Amino acid sequence: MSKSKRTISGRTVVITGAASGIGRALAQRLSAHGCAVAIADVDENGLKETDASLNGNTLVRVLDVRDAEAQRDFAAEVREWAPTPIGAVFNNAGVAVAATVLHGAPEDDTWLWDINFHGVVNGTRAFLPILVEQDEGVIVNTSSVYGLLAVPVQSAYSASKFAVRGFTDSLRHELRGTGVAAITVHPGGIRTNIVHNARFREGSDGIGMDREQMAQNFAAVAMTEPAKAAEKIHRGVEKGKARILIGPDAYLLDTVARVAPANGFEWISKFGNVLGKASGKLSQVRNRAHAD
Numbered sequence: 001m002s003k004s005k006r007t008i009s010g011r012t013v014v015i016t017g018a019a020s021g022i023g024r025a026l027a028q029r030l031s032a033h034g035c036a037v038a039i040a041d042v043d044e045n046g047l048k049e050t051d052a053s054l055n056g057n058t059l060v061r062v063l064d065v066r067d068a069e070a071q072r073d074f075a076a077e078v079r080e081w082a083p084t085p086i087g088a089v090f091n092n093a094g095v096a097v098a099a100t101v102l103h104g105a106p107e108d109d110t111w112l113w114d115i116n117f118h119g120v121v122n123g124t125r126a127f128l129p130i131l132v133e134q135d136e137g138v139i140v141n142t143s144s145v146y147g148l149l150a151v152p153v154q155s156a157y158s159a160s161k162f163a164v165r166g167f168t169d170s171l172r173h174e175l176r177g178t179g180v181a182a183i184t185v186h187p188g189g190i191r192t193n194i195v196h197n198a199r200f201r202e203g204s205d206g207i208g209m210d211r212e213q214m215a216q217n218f219a220a221v222a223m224t225e226p227a228k229a230a231e232k233i234h235r236g237v238e239k240g241k242a243r244i245l246i247g248p249d250a251y252l253l254d255t256v257a258r259v260a261p262a263n264g265f266e267w268i269s270k271f272g273n274v275l276g277k278a279s280g281k282l283s284q285v286r287n288r289a290h291a292d
């Protein structure tokens, strides 16, 4: 499919999950590129901090992406407020759960699916009619490398991110021939607060780590800063990409998923020397999952 370039700099953009991490970095980058920025999150204090770091026009709303009606109200408000056409809607808010299928809490999985998948669907459904009416703009939905390849203790997360990928790919085909596009973002490890906000089980039914150990392990393998991720996403959208991979780990896992779609994780584990700590930690997790 041919790529058509577009510009979102100077347009209005909408970003969920903007109180932290990738969402905050996107808001900062796009604000610096002349975008009017509508930011939303459940974390009011974090949102205020993000807003204080932006120079341009902003609309700041506390919003739970699980609430479809609140998303529709937000879209109507953005439409009234937007000083320029909406260039992009980033359905970025997301959370993580680390648990085996055997011992995981079903309510944690439901919590995650409601945010990571239904939150994305709600945001897409709320803003898509506005973009279609404009015949312009991009829906940018955040999946993950775990939406390309599944690893142990990430069953709920992987399922949500494969779902985002399938939903967004389908939408992209529906929009073919229009001025509107749908893009999937697959970040590798990005140094954000995602582990601090995650749910997981400690103790004998857990994954054998407390939150601090998990945060340290994540910090050791996450390769990309949020600002770099925001740059890649911004550039990818403007290049007209259909999907955006972020970080060398994302390219590696994408390749492994194609070559070994069923056994990709085993392959990664074998390439421990290449992947260094990343593989080691994942293998530990895999071994614990098997021990369960």
Ligand SMILES: NC(=O)c1ccc[n+]([C@@H]2O[C@H](COP(=O)([O-])OP(=O)(O)OC[C@H]3O[C@@H](n4cnc5c(N)ncnc54)[C@H](O)[C@@H]3O)[C@@H](O)[C@H]2O)c1
Pocket (backbone or CB within 6 Å): 016, 017, 018, 019, 020, 021, 022, 023, 040, 041, 042, 043, 046, 063, 064, 065, 066, 092, 093, 094, 095, 115, 119, 142, 143, 144, 145, 186, 187, 188, 189, 190, 191, 192, 193, 194, 195, 197, 222
């Ligand atoms: N950090 C990574 O390594 C990584 C890798 C792949 C994909 N991702 C995805 O990137 C996205 C951003 O994550 P991040 O790494 O910046 O994490 P983060 O925890 O730093 O930021 C996520 C933000 O989402 C918000 N949020 C959580 N639940 C919400 C809800 N119900 N409604 C509105 N906002 C809510 C949080 O308050 C937080 O501000 C997520 O979808 C995540 O799954 C992250």
